[in-house]
Amino acid sequence: MSFPLLTATAVLPAIGAIATAAVPAARRTAAKWLALTVSLATLALAITVLVRFDPDGGRYQLTESHAWIKDFGVRYELGVDGIAVALIALTALLIPFIILAGWHDADPLETGSRRWRPTQGFFALILGVEAMVIISFEATDVFLFYIFFEAMLIPMYFLIGGFGDRAHEHGEEAASTQRSYAAVKFLLYNLVGGLIMLAAVIGLYVVAGNFSLQEIAQARANGSLHMATSTERWLFLGFFFAFAVKAPLWPLHTWLPNAMQESTAPVAVLITAVVDKVGTFAMLRFCLQLFPEASKWATPVILVLALISIVYGALLAVGQRDIKRLVAYASISHFGFIIMGIFAMTSQGQSGATLYMVNHGISTAAWMLLAGFLISRRGSRLIADYGGVQKVAPVLAGTFLIGTLATLSLPGLAPFVSEFLVLVGTFTRYPAIGIIGTFGIVLAALYALVLYQRTMTGPVKPEVSAMPDLRARELVVVAPLIVLLVFLGVYPKPVTDIVNPAVKSTLSDVHKKDPKPEVEAVAK
Amino acid sequence: MSPLQLAAYSTSTGEAFQFWVLGTVAVIGALSTVFMKKAVHSALSLAGTMIVLAVFYLANGAYFLGIVQIVVYTGAIMMLFLFVVMLVGVTAADSLKETIKGQRWLALLCGLGFGILLLAGIGNASLKQFDGLAEANANGNVQGLAALIFTKYVFAFEITGALLITAAVGAMVLTHRERTERAKTQRELSEERVREGKHVPPLPAPGVYARHNAVDIAGLLPDGTPSELTVSKTLRDRGQIRDVSAEALNDLRALEQRAQERLERTEIEPATFKREEASK
C-alpha cells in the first residue's frame, strides 16, 4: 500500500484549517502565516500529484479504495484522471494567492464598528473549502462526492455572510443585511440543487446497487447494467440540476452576482474560480459517464441554455454599475462557454472546456483581485466613482488591463486558446450555435473595455488623485498569475497533454466521434 | 362445575349473561368517568369499572390478575387518586366547558372514527381458533404465571422492580419540598394585610342557629342579606352555602307582629327602621 497521496492532498488543508482556527485570538498574524504555509504545502503536494500522474497511463491513477459504509456499498474511493489533476492543481495554485490577497480583509475593523471579524476563522474557512473542493475532485465514489459537494456550502456560507467589504456605500447596516441576503440566497439555491441530486443519488443506488463511479461506468459501457430510458433521463436531470446551479447556468444564475458582489474579492474569486468549477467538472465526470444516453438526449436543450448564458451574461455585464457584479456576469457568460464545450461532445470542445476551467480560474482571479485592490483603495464598488486611475497608479492600471484583455480572451493569453477550442468544437457539430457563440467575443470586448475605459482612463477624479499604486504584497499576488496567463496562452501543450486522454475516454463513454472534415487535407 | 373448566370451554350461558350485564355496567362506568363533573365521582365510577374488569379477568381464567386488579388498582391506585383529589380540591378545571376552539368536535370525531375502525378491525380479524386455559392453568394459574415470570420474563421482572423503586424515589423528590425562605411572622403577615388594604380584622363568623349545622350558613347583614365573607371558600366553590336570608326575614317580621299585638304599639314603617339600622 503506497503513500495515500490524494488523501494527503485533501487532508493537509483540513488539518491546517483546524490548526488555524485553534490559534489564539491575539496571535492574528501567526494564524495568517500558518494558513499561507499550509496552502503552499498543499500546492507542493498537488504538484507531486501532477508529476506522479502519467497522462498515457490508466484512466484513474493514484487510486485509493477502502470500505466505508458496507451496508450501502459506500466506499472511500479516490482516483484522478487528467481533468481532475488539472483542476486540483488549479485549486491548490489559487488558494495561496487568495489568502495573500485577503491578508487584511479579516482584520478587526476600527473601533466603533459593531462587526466582529474573526481573522482565524476567515483563513480557516478558506482552507476548509480548499480541502473539500480537492476531495470532491478526487472522489470516484458518487456518495463520497455528494457529501463534500454539499459540505462545501457551509464554510462558503460563513465566508459570504461573515466577511464583506470594509467600506460600503450604503453604510454598515445595509451592508450586513445585504450580505446575509446574499449568503442565504447562495445557500438556498445550492441546497435545493443538492437535495434534488440526493434523490438522484439514491435512485442511482437503487438501480445500480453501488456508488462506485468506475464500476457503474464500466457496467454501463459493457451493457451489463441496463437502465430504462426514462429512469436514466430522470437520474441525469437530478444530477445535472445540482451541477447547473453550482456552475451557474441561465436561469439558475442569480445567486452568483449577489454572492460575488457582497463578499470580499478573494472570497468572490474562491466562489467563481474554485467552487463553481466543481459543478462543471462534475458534469463532465458524472453526467456523461453515468448517463451517456441521457446526456446526448439533453444536449440540444443544454446547448441552447449555455448559449443564452453566454449572450445574456455578457449583455448584463455591459449594463452593470457595480464592478463586482460586472465581473460576476462576465463569469456567467464564461461558464456558458464551458458548458457549451462540454456538451458539444467533441474532443476540441471538451478539452477546451477543461482548459477553460483552468484559464478562467486564473484570469478571473487576476481580474477580480485587482478589482478588489482598486475597491479597497477607494472604498466604493461603483464604476462611476473612478476615472483616470492609470494616471496615478500606472502599474495597477497596466495589470488590470492585462486582466481585462485576458477576460476578453485576446490571442496570446491563456483564455483565448480554450475559448477558441470550445467554439471550434461546438462549430464542428452545431455550426449555428458556434456562430452565435462567437458573438460572445464581441460582447466580451464591449463590457471589458467599457469597464477599463470608465475606471482607468479619462480625466483624473479628485477622489482617486491620491490613490497609491500596487503594494509589494499585491504585486506578489498578481505578477505570477499574469505570467501564468501569458505562458499558458503561448504554450498550453503541457495542460492539453494531460487533459486529452481523459477527454478521449470520456467521449468513448458517450460513444461519440469527432465529425470528419469534408476534405481530407491532412494525411493521417 | 369448577371455574377452571368453565374457563376452558367456549363460554357458558352464565358467562354470557354475566358479560352482558357487567359489560354494560363497565361501559356506563367508563362513560361517567369521562363525563362526571366532579373528579371524585369520576374516580368512584372508574373504580367501579375496574372492579367489573376484575370480575372479567376471573371469568377469563386469570385468577391472579383478577385479585391483583382488585387489590392493586381498586385498592391502591384509586385511593391514591382520591387522596390527590382531596389534596387538590375543587378547581375551575372541573368544568366541562371547552376552552380550545373545535377541540371537542375533533376529539369526538377522532374517538368515533378510531373506535369504529378498531371494532371493524377486530370484526374482520380471523379469530377462529379458541383453546381455553385448561392445560395452561393445569397446575394452578399462579404457579403457571410464576413459572413464566421467573424464567422467561425474569429480566423484565427485575427491570420493573427497578422501575418501581425509581418511581417511588421520583415521587418523593417531586412532592417533598424544602422550605427555602423563612416563614413569615405574625407581625409581617398583619403588616402585609394592612399594606394590601385587605380585610384587616378577622373574618366574621357564620350565622349560627341552633337548628342547623352552622358552618354552611352565611351570616346575615343587618338588612338580612347573606354575607359571602362568613363562609369558607371551599364551601363557596362547591356551592354548598345554604341561603336562609328569606326565611330569616320572615321570622323577623312575624316576631315584630307578635310584639305589636302584645304592646298595642303603632307599627314602625320598615323603611325608617331600615334607615335607622343603616345609620347605626
Added chain:
Amino acid sequence: MNPVNYLYLSALLFTIGATGVLIRRNAIVVFMCIELMLNACNLAFVTFSRMHGNLDGQVIAFFTMVVAAAEVVVGLAIIVSLFRSRHSASVDDASLMKL
C-alpha cells in the same frame, strides 16, 4: 357466546378513555382516563391469553399493571407539584410549549 366480545368491550373502553383524555381539562381526570385505557388493554391481553391458551398474555398484563402503578405515582406527584406551583390542575394552563 364468543369471547371475542371481550375484545369488542376492551376496544370500546379504550376509545372512551382516549376521548376522555382529549376532552377533560382536569389533569387528574385525564389520568384516570389513561388508566382506563390501560385496563382496556389488559382485558384484551387476558382475553387473548385465554384464546391462545398460554399465559404470556397474562404476564404482559401483569407487567402493564406494575408499570401503570409506577406511572400513576410519578404522574400524580407531578400533578401535585404543578398544583402547588400554579394553583390549578388544568392541563391547558401548562401550555408553555407555545412560542
Added chain:
Amino acid sequence: MENLIALLVAAPLLGAAVLLCGGRRLDAVGHWIGVLMSTASFVFAVILFADLLGKDAEHRTLMQHLWTWIPVESFQADVTFRLDQLSITFVLLITGVGSLIHLYSVGYMEHDERRRRFFGYLNLFLAAMLLLVIADNYLLLYVGWEGVGLASYLLIGFWQHKPSAATAAKKAFLVNRVGDMGLSIAIMLMFTTFGTFAFGPVFSHAGDASEGKLTAIALMLLLAACGKSAQVPLQSWLGDAMEGPTPVSALIHAATMVTAGVYLIVRSASIFNGAPDAQTAVTVVGAVTLLFGAIVGCAKDDIKKALAGSTMSQIGYMVLAAGLGPIGYVFAIMHLVTHGFFKAGLFLGAGSVMHGMNDEVDMRKYGGLRKYMPITFITFGLGYLAIIGFPFLSGFYSKDKIIEAAFAKGGTEGWILGTCALVGAAITAFYMTRVMLMTFFGEERWKNQPTRSPEAPSAEPAAEHRGEHAEPHPHESPKVMTIPMIVLAFGSVFAGGFFGIGDRFLHWLEPVTGHSEGDSPLSAGAVTGATMVCLVIGVGIAYAMYGRRPVPSVAPRGSLLTRAARRDLLQDDFNHVVLVRGGEHLTRSLVYVDHTLVDGVVNGTAASVGGLSGRMRRLQNGFARSYAVSMFGGAAILVAATLLMRAV
C-alpha cells in the same frame, strides 16, 4: 537561415517587454531601445531577403517550425513561420517604414513624459504585425491580427486622459472585433472543411471543397478584411483613430496595419479563386469604399482626417484589385507598397506641420507655410504628386495598373469597376490638391489670431506642456524628423518606377499569387490617357476652388453632400442610433428582467413558503390536548392504513 525568421518577431517583442516592464529607470534611453529593436528586425529582414533572392523563383519559401501550439486530436495548431515572396515584401515594408517612423517619433514625442511607453507600444505593434504576415496558419495569423488590434487600441488611446481618445480607441477595438469574428468563423469553417487551417494543405486542397463552403469562408475573410482595413461597412473607426499621435496614424493607420486586410485576401487567393461570388463582393466593397473615402476626404478640414479619408479610398483601390483575382493580386500588393511609402510620408509631413503650428490640425488655419518649412513642403509635395498618380511617380504605376485591371475584368462589371476607379482617381486628385493648397499656399491665415481654436477636434495636448499660447510661429522640424520624411519621399518617387518598369514586381510575386492577363477592352495607353484626363480635371477644379479665391478660415455651411461628408456620410450617426442606443435599451431592459423576472420568481417562492409556514405555526398552540388530538388522529389513520393494507 530559417532560424532568423523568429528573430524578426523576437526583437521588437523583446523591446516591448523591456520597455513596458522596465519602469522609469529606462525613461532616458527607452526610445533608443525601441529604435534599435525595430532597426535590428529590419536588418534581419534584409538578410533574409538577400537569401531569398539567392534562390530560384520556385523555391523562395523558408519555413520555420518553433513548437506545437494547441494539439487536440485532429486540431493541430503549430507555431510555424512561412517566409515567401509575399511575406518578405510585407516584412520589408513594415520594418523599413516602421524603423523610419520610430526614428521620427523620437523627435515628435520628445516632450511627452510617457515616451518610453509609446515606444514600447510601437515595438509591440511591429512584433504583432510581423507575426501576422509570417504566420504559416490562420490561427497564428489571428494572433497577430488581434495583436495589431491591441497595439492600435493602445496607441490610439495613448493620450488616455482625453475621453475622446479613450472612446476612439475602444471604438476601433470593437469594430475590429466584429471583423475578427469573421476571421475566427472562417477558421472554424476551414477546420470543418479541410480538417486543418495551415496554409499549405488548405491552399493545395481548396479545389476539392464545394464552392458553397469556399464562398462562405471567403465572405467571412472579407468581413475580417473590412474590419481591419476600414472598408465599408466597418470603416467608421478609422476617422476617430486619428486621435492617436501622428506617427501612429502614419505607421498603423496608413502604411501597415490597415493593409492587413488586403494581405489576407491576397494570401487566401486560392480560396477566393474558387468562389467567384465572393470575389464580386470583394470588388464591390472595394469600389464603394474608394468612392466613399474619397468623398469624405474632400470635406474634412482636419488635415489628418482628410488623409484618413484618402487612406480609406486608396485601400479601396487595393481591395478592388484583390477582388479582381489573378489579374489584380500583384497590383494590389504593389499599390499597397507604394501607398505605404507616400501615405506614410504625407502623414509625417502633416505631423511636422502640426509640430510647427502648435498642433493645429484645422487646415483653414494654415496657409502659405511653404516658405517656413521648406523640407516638409518638398517631401509632402512629392508624396502628393505620387498619390494623385503624377506620371512616373510611384502612384502612377501602381494605380494605373489597378485601373487597367479593373477594365480587364471584362464585361459590364469591368466597365463599372473601371469607371469607379477613374472617378476615384479624379476625386483623389481634387482633395489632395485641396489639402496641398490650403496648407502650403494662399495667405497666412494663422497670423494675428489666438493659437489653436478650442473646437479643433483632435488637438494634441503635447502643446500643453510646450506651454505655447502665443501666435504660432511655424518652424522646420528637427533633423530626426525630417530625415525619415526625406527617405520616404525618395521611396514615393522611385519605388513605383522600380517595381513597375519591366514588371519586376510582377515576376517577384507571381509564384505566390499567380497572375493572368485579363482581356482589356481598352488598350493600356487608353487607360493611362483617361487617368491623366481625370487627374487634370480633379486638380483643375481644386485649384479653381481653393487656389484662386482665398480660403475662409471658418468652414462655410456647404452643400448637403459636403455636410454629410463632414460627418462621414452619416455612417456614425447610423451606428449610434441603431447599435449604441439599441444596445443600451436592450441591456437596461435585460437588467430589469433579470432582477424582476428571473430573481422575482425565486424570491416569490421564498415569500410564499414563508407565509405558509407562518400559518402552519398556528397549529402549534401549545395545548397538550390538541397535540393529543393530532396524535390520536394519527393513530386512527394508522389503523385505517393497516386495515386497507389487509383489505387489498
